[in-house]
Amino acid sequence: MTLTPRKKTFLFYTLQIIGWYVAQLTIFFVDDFSSSFRYFYFITGGLVAVIATSLYRIYLKNNIDFEVFDKRSIIRFTIAFFGCCGLYYTLSAFTDIVYDSIWIKNPFELEFIMDHDSFFEVASSTILMVFLWTITYFTIKFIIEGNKNHLKNLELNATLREAQLNTLKGQVNPHFLFNSINNIRGLMLEDVGKSQEMISKLSEMLEYAFAKNTVDAIPLQEELEMVENYIALSKIQMEERLQYVEEIDEEALQIPIPPMIIQLLIENATKHGIANLKEGGTIALKVAKDNENLFINVANTGKLKIAKDSTQLGLKNIRQRLRLLYGQKASFSLQEIEGKVVASIKIPLE
Known part of the structure; x- marks a missing residue:
């Protein structure tokens, strides 16, 4: 909580009054002091301080x-310190x-004053x-300022984080759109009917993608609907060369995940895996959970080969x-295992 100047x-004055008058209690509330001496010096001593x-x-x-x-x-x-004294x-x-x-x-009070009235003693105690x-x-002051600076740093980091996320989310749609348009362009010369169907599917997907571009997380089920549309779009071009299977833990369907994160993995598996195989292959999506994490695995037939001219924008986007x-609670890996390229994501359940 940030303290306003008024607060x-x-x-300050609350601590001032409490602190100084507690100190006065230990000095002037002695049995041998008269009531007038006791209360006068208690009140004025605190007020002076x-x-x-x-x-x-x-x-x-x-x-x-x-x-x-x-x-x-x-x-x-130094001047202010001794001026206060x-x-x-x-x-x-x-x-x-x-x-x-x-x-x-009274005699006791006079003796008390005489015993504590030397200039050296009064000056030293002051x-x-x-x-x-x-x-x-x-x-x-430093504790309060430290907390304020800590809050400022948190706010700055949150603002920076939000700006970075918005930049990354802004990369997703152009990246996806560019790839899809290239696919449609290639199909236009071969099959106008299928290219029109692709355009319709693409329109539906873009409407969804741009609608979700302003949020950091969506339910897994909504992301799977996006994946199904993408697979349907890809099958128009690749037909039987693309096989898709999925194994989804139903208990995970409402868990929030970053939008289009699975779609990017599927797109990567399609474009860099299945599309390069003459006989085609299979993309398998598996989603499971335990008490602490959500596990997403996308495996495709093929070998892990990254082209020299590839920007790996989609993979970098996922990692960031x-x-x-x-x-550090989440992780992402891409590796080749037994003739398959396997992309794995672990997301903590909060």
């Missing part, structure tokens, strides 16, 4: 930048004069109290989005 001021240190704080706030604590700041701080001492002496003009001290107040004040959304 900071209220907190509050006034002196409050003015001290005002000077520090207006004249010293502790983020750039240079030679000039040290000189000003001098003001504290002067006001205390004045209250003693006021008391003597109204009441008469410097010590102001020093302890200074330490306490800056400790609280997982990192931004889940940190």
Whole structure:
């Protein structure tokens, strides 16, 4: 929680009054003091301390930048410190004069004053109290400022993270659209009817894709609908060369995942795997979960070969989005296992 200036001021004076008057309790509430002595010095002692240190704080706030604590700041701080001590001492002496003009001290009170009235002792105790107040004040100040800076860093990181995610999400649709248009262009010369069907499917998919482009997560079931449309679109061109199977844990259907993350894996498996095989092959999607993680595996027939001119934009996009959304708790791997290319994603269940 960020403290407003008004709340900071209220907190300061609340701690001021409580702190100083608790300190006064330990000094003046002694049985041998008369009621007038006890309450007068309790009230005025706390008031003097509050006034002196409050003015001290005002000077520090207006004249010293502790983020750039240079030679000039040290000189000003030293002057302010001893100025506060001098003001504290002067006001205390004045209250003693006021008391003597109204009441008469009893023998115990006179002895107490005589025992603690030497200049060295009063000055030393005044410097010590102001020093302890200074330490306490800056400790609280640095704690508050530290929390404020921590919140600022969190807000900055969140803003940066959101900007990065928006950039990554903005990459998905152009990447997908570019590949789909290329497929349609190739089919136009071969089969106009199928190319028209592809355009209709593509229109439905783009409508869905752009609608989900503003969110960080969608239910798995919605992503699977996108995958089914993409497979249907690809089958128009590849026909029987593309076989698709899936094994989905029904308990995982409502788990939120980043939009189009499975679609990108399927697209990658289709474009760089099955499309390059004369006899075609199979893409298998498996989704499972345990108590802590969701596991997504996309396996396709073929070998793991990455073309030299490939930007690997889709794979980079997946890695970066997982990192931004889940940190080190998520993982992504792409490897060749027993004649298949297997892409694996692990997403933590929060």
